[in-house]
Amino acid sequence: MKEVEDYENRMTTFSKRKTGIFKKMSELVALCGVEAAFVAFSETGKSHTFAHPSMEDAVGRLKSPLIDESPRKDDTNTDSLVGAYKRQKNEELKKLYADFAEELEMEEEKEKKLKKSKSDKRFDKKWWNAEGLSVEERKQMHQSFVELNVSLCGKVSQQFRKDGDGSSSDLAGHGH
Numbered sequence: 001m002k003e004v005e006d007y008e009n010r011m012t013t014f015s016k017r018k019t020g021i022f023k024k025m026s027e028l029v030a031l032c033g034v035e036a037a038f039v040a041f042s043e044t045g046k047s048h049t050f051a052h053p054s055m056e057d058a059v060g061r062l063k064s065p066l067i068d069e070s071p072r073k074d075d076t077n078t079d080s081l082v083g084a085y086k087r088q089k090n091e092e093l094k095k096l097y098a099d100f101a102e103e104l105e106m107e108e109e110k111e112k113k114l115k116k117s118k119s120d121k122r123f124d125k126k127w128w129n130a131e132g133l134s135v136e137e138r139k140q141m142h143q144s145f146v147e148l149n150v151s152l153c154g155k156v157s158q159q160f161r162k163d164g165d166g167s168s169s170d171l172a173g174h175g176h
Helices: 007-032 054-063 079-119 137-162
Strands: 036-039 047-052
Touching: 007 036, 007 047, 007 054, 007 079, 036 054, 047 054
Parallel strands: none
Antiparallel strands: 036 047
16 A cells, blocks of 8 residues: 555545544444544644544543543433433534535635636637747648638538528527
């Protein structure tokens, strides 16, 4: 495996892989009843986290691994279930927010690139500008324009002949 070189592809890969990891972490918590935490920092330095029951609990457990700072509650306790549900929903919303924020960041980067690309394009770079072409290239370009003109005039003439007197042209009827 090697690093994805293109920035946009790398950010897309990061987002998709992160979402996959978060999904697996949720499954692990739901299926096994474990406490879990995951932190990743994107290339932009933004942190992306998953934690159950909370990041504070996970950090507390890391600081003092021998001391269980959160007393175990009986699963039949309604308050415990409601609290767990609220924490889970909160984490899901945090993940959604992070995903949207990352997507927005990627779109803003695309917009910057597009604006830069537009500002880099000048009139002298347009396809119809013959500056910088050799005499032979200019002759070829001229011939192409002549052929295009003849072709278009032929099509218009055919259309007028088909319409008869030219008063009700199909071109006008279709808004061309």
